Every structure is written in C-alpha cells, then in structure tokens.
Amino acid sequence: MTNSNFSRRRVLKTGAIASAGLALPTYLRADGHTGFTNAPGDSEVTLGFNVPQTGPYADEGADELRAYELAVEHLNGGGDGGMLSTFSSKVLDGTGILGREVKYVTGDTQTKSDAARASARSMIEKDGAIMITGGSSSGVAVAVQALCQEAGIIFMAGLTHSNDTTGKDRRANGFRHFFNSYMSGAALAPVLAANYGTDRKAYHLTADYNWGYTTEEAVKSSTEALGWETVNAVKTPLTQTDFSSYIAPVLNSGADVLVLNHYGGNMVNSLTNAVQFGLREAQANGQNFEIIVPLYSRLMAKGAGANVKGIFGSTNWHWSLQDEGSKAFVQSFGTKYGFPPSQAAHTTYVQTLLYADAVTRANSFNPCAVVEALEDYEFDGLGNGKTLYRGADHQCFKDVLVVKGKENPENEFDLLEIVEVTPVEQVTYAPDHPQFAGGDLGTCNPGA
Amino acid sequence: MHLITRSLPVAIWEPVTQAHKVIRATAKRGGPSQILSTSCHMRAPALAGDVSGYFTRSEVTMDQIILQILNGLDKGSAYALIALGLTLIFGTLGVVNFAHGALFMMGAFVAVTVSKVLTLSHKVVDESRTDFLGNPLQVDVPYLYDWFGQSAGDAIIDWAVPISIIVAIPIMVAIGFIMERGLIKHFYKRPHADQILVTFGLAIVMQEIIKYFYGANPIPTPAPSAFTGSFDFGVAFGFDPNAIIYPYWRLVYFFFSIFVIGAVFAFLQFTTFGMVVRAGMADRETVGLLGINIDKRFTVMFGIAAAVAGLAGVMYVPINPPNYHMGMDFLVLSFVVVVVGGMGSLPGAVAAGFLLGILESFASMSAVINLLPGINQIIIYLVAIIILLTRPRGLMGRKGVMEE
Numbered sequence: 001m002t003n004s005n006f007s008r009r010r011v012l013k014t015g016a017i018a019s020a021g022l023a024l025p026t027y028l029r030a031d032g033h034t035g036f037t038n039a040p041g042d043s044e045v046t047l048g049f050n051v052p053q054t055g056p057y058a059d060e061g062a063d064e065l066r067a068y069e070l071a072v073e074h075l076n077g078g079g080d081g082g083m084l085s086t087f088s089s090k091v092l093d094g095t096g097i098l099g100r101e102v103k104y105v106t107g108d109t110q111t112k113s114d115a116a117r118a119s120a121r122s123m124i125e126k127d128g129a130i131m132i133t134g135g136s137s138s139g140v141a142v143a144v145q146a147l148c149q150e151a152g153i154i155f156m157a158g159l160t161h162s163n164d165t166t167g168k169d170r171r172a173n174g175f176r177h178f179f180n181s182y183m184s185g186a187a188l189a190p191v192l193a194a195n196y197g198t199d200r201k202a203y204h205l206t207a208d209y210n211w212g213y214t215t216e217e218a219v220k221s222s223t224e225a226l227g228w229e230t231v232n233a234v235k236t237p238l239t240q241t242d243f244s245s246y247i248a249p250v251l252n253s254g255a256d257v258l259v260l261n262h263y264g265g266n267m268v269n270s271l272t273n274a275v276q277f278g279l280r281e282a283q284a285n286g287q288n289f290e291i292i293v294p295l296y297s298r299l300m301a302k303g304a305g306a307n308v309k310g311i312f313g314s315t316n317w318h319w320s321l322q323d324e325g326s327k328a329f330v331q332s333f334g335t336k337y338g339f340p341p342s343q344a345a346h347t348t349y350v351q352t353l354l355y356a357d358a359v360t361r362a363n364s365f366n367p368c369a370v371v372e373a374l375e376d377y378e379f380d381g382l383g384n385g386k387t388l389y390r391g392a393d394h395q396c397f398k399d400v401l402v403v404k405g406k407e408n409p410e411n412e413f414d415l416l417e418i419v420e421v422t423p424v425e426q427v428t429y430a431p432d433h434p435q436f437a438g439g440d441l442g443t444c445n446p447g448a
Numbered sequence: 449m450h451l452i453t454r455s456l457p458v459a460i461w462e463p464v465t466q467a468h469k470v471i472r473a474t475a476k477r478g479g480p481s482q483i484l485s486t487s488c489h490m491r492a493p494a495l496a497g498d499v500s501g502y503f504t505r506s507e508v509t510m511d512q513i514i515l516q517i518l519n520g521l522d523k524g525s526a527y528a529l530i531a532l533g534l535t536l537i538f539g540t541l542g543v544v545n546f547a548h549g550a551l552f553m554m555g556a557f558v559a560v561t562v563s564k565v566l567t568l569s570h571k572v573v574d575e576s577r578t579d580f581l582g583n584p585l586q587v588d589v590p591y592l593y594d595w596f597g598q599s600a601g602d603a604i605i606d607w608a609v610p611i612s613i614i615v616a617i618p619i620m621v622a623i624g625f626i627m628e629r630g631l632i633k634h635f636y637k638r639p640h641a642d643q644i645l646v647t648f649g650l651a652i653v654m655q656e657i658i659k660y661f662y663g664a665n666p667i668p669t670p671a672p673s674a675f676t677g678s679f680d681f682g683v684a685f686g687f688d689p690n691a692i693i694y695p696y697w698r699l700v701y702f703f704f705s706i707f708v709i710g711a712v713f714a715f716l717q718f719t720t721f722g723m724v725v726r727a728g729m730a731d732r733e734t735v736g737l738l739g740i741n742i743d744k745r746f747t748v749m750f751g752i753a754a755a756v757a758g759l760a761g762v763m764y765v766p767i768n769p770p771n772y773h774m775g776m777d778f779l780v781l782s783f784v785v786v787v788v789g790g791m792g793s794l795p796g797a798v799a800a801g802f803l804l805g806i807l808e809s810f811a812s813m814s815a816v817i818n819l820l821p822g823i824n825q826i827i828i829y830l831v832a833i834i835i836l837l838t839r840p841r842g843l844m845g846r847k848g849v850m851e852e
Contacts, residue, residue: 268769
C-alpha cells in the first residue's frame, strides 16, 4: 500500500507554485541590481573595511579606519567633503552611492592571512558587504583578493607594496592604488645615484617573505642598472627582533651602503641597530657609509625616532604635499582627528572614493560593471597628480615620492621630507615585466 | 640553624665548576668558533665560484668571529637575565611562569613611562609659526624646563633610561608581589598545565593593557647621548679600524647583566635569607617543619625574579624600541634557554643563555647561512633538540627536578 499517488497534473501544479515562490524575492529585487553577490537594497549599501585592529600593525589599521570613516562621511554628504571637491570626476554629490546611504562594517585582519580571510568572509556573508577594502600587508592583500575573486566581490587593496599583488597574484576583482616594490626601486635609484654617486657597493638585509624578496629584487636591479654593485644579500627571519648579528659584519664587508628591505617592526629594529652600530658616521671605501629604507611609513619613522634622520626611502603619499587634493584631505582629516593623515589613511580614503565613483559612473553595483569602469580610468585631484588605473593589471600608475628622514623635525608627525617627486613615466613598466610575470587577471566574477 | 647550614645543598656552586669544565673542554677541542672557521674556509672558495663572485668576502676572518662572540654575549645577556628569573621562580615555587616575558616587557614600559613623565609638557602658543593646518603652532615645553632650566632639564631627560632603573626596582617587585599573592599562589598545588595556562593568559592580559595605553607601535627611547656610537675594539687589539666595532650601550648592557647576575648569586649564597631560600628549594617541607615561613621568602624571591626581568627590560629599551609584544618574542627563547640549561639550575640558565646567544650570532653569519641555508632560523631549536637527546636533563639539570 502506498500514499504516493502523485498524478502528472499534480506534480506540475506543485512545481509551478514552488518555482513561483522561489522566484518571488528575485522578482521583487529586480531593479537592475541583480545577478551578483550582495546586491544592495534601495536605501543602503554596506562596505566592508578589513583592517588590522589588533597585532603589530594595529596603529596603522586604526589610521586606515579613520580615513574610511571620513570617506563614508564625505560620501554621505557630511563634513567638508574632503577630496570630493578636488577629484576630477564630479559624479559624487554627497548623496551616498547611487542614492543609497553608505554604511560600513569592520573586520580585524590581525595581519594574518587566515584571520583576514575569515573576517572578510563574515562581512560578505553575514553583513552583506558589497566591497571589501583595507589591509596592511601584502600577504593579507593577496589572500583576501583571492577570496573576493571567488565570492564575486570587489577588493580595493589598502597598504600592500609587494609586486605580486598586481603581479603574479593579480585578480580581476582586485584593484591597488598603492605603489609597489618596482616603483620604489625605479624612483629611488636615480636619487641615490645623484646623492651617493654611481660607484657604490650595496649590502642588502631582506625580510624573509614575499614582500622582502620583491623589494630586494626591485632595488637591486634598479641600482645595478646605474652602476652599483651588490656585495651581499642576507635574508633575515621575519620574527627577528635583534638584528645586531646581521648588522655587525656589514661595515667590514666591503659594502658602503646598507639597504634594509624591512617593514614595520623589522625596519624599526634593524634601522635602530644599524644606527647604534655607528654605520651613519662610518667611512667605507673612502665614502660616507649610507643606509637606505626602500619603503617608509610614518608609523615606522615614528617607531625608529631620531634614527631616520637623513635616510632615504620612498612613500606613496605624504601630508606635506601642496596640491589641492592633498591639502583638502589634510585639512579635512586634521580638523576631525587633530593630526595629519598617514599614507595608509590616504590610500584607503582614495580607494573608497574611487570605488564609489566607479559604481556611480557605471550606474551599477555589479562587480563586472565596476571593473569595467575602473579599468584604464584616468583621474586627477586625489593627491598623487594624474593617475591611471591600468586595465592590464589593475595597478595605479602615478608619481612616486622619494623622501628623507628630516634632520630637525618640528613635531611628532613632521618626520619625513620630500626630496623628489618622481614622475610617473619613470616608474611605469610593462604588465608582463619579469618582476610581475606569471600573473593572470582572469575574468571578473560577479558571484551569485 | 646550624643544621641547615651543614645540610645545605651546594647546587649553586657545584654546577658552576661543571660549567667551567664544559667551557674549558670545548676550548681545548678548538671550540665552536674554530670548527666553524675551518669548515668555512674550506667551503668558501667553491661557493664564490658557484655564484660568480657574488659574495666577494664570504671568508670568515678572525675579526668577524670576535665580532659575533661579542654579539652573542650581548644577546646572551638578555636571554640569561630572563632565564635566570624564570629559573628562580621555577626553582623556588615550582611554577612554570609563562608571564615572565610580560614582566620583561613591563620593565621596558616602566622606562618608557619614566621618559614620558620626564617630558610631560604644557602647551605654549608660538604665534610666529603655524602647524600643518595653518593654526598658530603650539609648542610643547616640558615642565622640567620650567623647574630646572633648559640645559639641566635636557640632561635629566637624556638620562631617562638609567633613572628608570631606580624607579623600576620597586615597581617590578610590587608587580611580582601582586602577581604571586593575587593569582599564582592559588596554583601551587595544581598541575603544571594549569600553571602554564593561567600565566600565559596573564601575559596576554598584561600585553593588552600595555597596548591599550601605549598603542601597538614601538616607542623609541634612546640611551643617554654619552653612550651613543660604537667602541672600536679592533684598534685596541691591533686590527684595522672599523673591523670590530661595538655599540657602547650594548657593552653597558652586557656588564649590567653580569652585575645583576652576580648580585643575585651573591644574595643567594652569602645572606642568611638566601641560605634559607636555597634550603627551601632543596626541601621545602623540612624547612617548613623547622618553623621557617618559607612561603613568605618565596614570595620575596618572586618579587626579585620579577625585578630581574624588569631591569633586563629597562636596559633593553635603547637597543630596540619596545612594543607590547616584545615579551612574547623573548618568552619562547628563554624557555629554550632554561630547558637547555637544565630545569631549576641557576648557573645552567646563565650559561645556556650566553651559549645560545653566541650560537645564534654565529648562525647568522652569511658564510654560515650560505653553507647551511635556513640555519639562522632554527639554530636555537636544533641545539635544544641535540642537548635534550644527549643530556635529557639539560646541561646542568639535576636528578629529581621536574621528574616527580
């Protein structure tokens, strides 16, 4: 005996009702914003800010978060509007993004790839974030970028300097405004040659991870092209805190320049140790011994204190720039928080504006439409002069700043001075340049 | 009392002579340095050929070896100081204290705080200059300038780190006292796993408190300007100038650590208090039966151990700018030091601290890295494994400790 007396008619009828029911929500949402992950409603759109809130880069993350909050405020029409008034694109009018009020959620990357992926996933799945942005490390950026590609979410990278982010690990859904190792090397080399001559022997100490390698390679090849010789390159463990045993042999190694391919705490300690060992006052090969830090950040300069004096490095942006965009941003950020913004704050603020602008120009939150709007997009007025978001690798091309530790800082933020603004032509490279080879953008993924 | 004196363990001195033997033995056999140097000499030319003259000076010379020994002694002095405190606590209270790295960090932040207090300032508006927003610049003027005049004020601020030593001792003893009475005493009878968990948790709490007040970024706190720069050893020993230079402050650190270690040993060896403590370390129950309140004395020892770690932290501040995480960076290492030295052996901890410091320094020479890639990352643990395999109780561990 059986109860399953489904007739053909009944099956059809049930099926029709069921599919109508399933289709209903989609039908109600169908206003041109469907067919992709986390399509926003009519009144609000949520952005996900994924920054280190704990761990060694917590202070940098805090500054990024301040910039994000400022960007959201400006997008929603609050405050003085910051760089909205200097941005070459004028489609953002302070009414949110496409008329939707901008809300945000935050995640804590802890500067660990797995934690960063987990917090990004939670913001996407639980909070419905339409875009993820932030981060303070290349390892995290590459990991989160890959996650966003799979999830069908746009990733606007924060502070990430490794070539690989837009090199071998580039993704169609990921975009980087920050500069990279290659650009640092290309910008620094001519300034170094002009200041220290072309007859130099360099000794590299390199943090033993992805960013360290690409930076060492970039600085090495740029300086060797100008006649420098590389005497030695030593990898130092990422967890190293006392660099004395790596620095002690440098002075007697035949080198007359020390390049510290270190970031964050590594850089603070290695530079402090190098200065302690008297390298700045030393003579080698008949010349003054010099130290170079390819990538500077203000927090690092602050941590190293007086040791940064007179030491060259490069940076993406600096608050002392005098263009209209930078001035507007510094004014707006400084008024709200009481101190000037860092380069991490700048790049994250700009990335948020660029995303909002791309959505508005595309008139859609669909990631593929956003990708199309950002690719090969040229803009100005965001603090770095004329900038191109190159379509081939989703990397921004703009002027790079060569900076030097200031000899007589006037306050705790006045640590670096701009030595030269290297024009964009000098730091541009082909998308398939050997240092970036092996990457494939793939196609944009709009998700579900 | 007389009875105790006679039955007192001679543990403190006995292993020291043993250490001498070990060191003399290694010296006779050529010592680690010579082994390294000969093997590198043999390997170096082949290497230079391999990488087409890339490493122009990968030969290991005498001055490099001396330099790395200096380095090792300096690194080792921090390890030894931390491990000494760790062993003191373990030897007296039988507690494995994972918060010891945090005590080192707290000491460093006492120095940071002292230098902040000394530079406490009030704002004076300077109309002639403007800040980054175009408003009149507010200049910070330390109160010390108002009280002592600018030059005396500057001198005091300059000597902030040595001044911190005086401040750090009572503060660290107090922190140690509160830690022991407030939390750790409740865990004496519990298994070591519980002790490790609770002290590790405490370490994290202390870190987060420091991070809340001081942020995550390292805070530069320089040495007095009299100690900046380096001493040229090479010239003194007939080498070329610049061949062997070593920063003054690191030398100060080394001698400071020798002084502290000496003071702790002398305290234990030559005072009645130290004698009772040593008796208690050997047989707590018997000492208690003799009517001595050994717990009280052990609490004091905890305070002293905390002060030793704290002083190590204070003096470390000019070497590397401290951040909230520096304790954890040293914690694992100092445990390896204690285990290699032998659980509960004070001289073992000191000897192993210097030994591992020197080995770590040698392992980071580029000639050695070229020979054995990655050796600089693992040397400490490699040595720990070898020592534990050949001498399961560590270099100077005694039977019965941690082996109930």
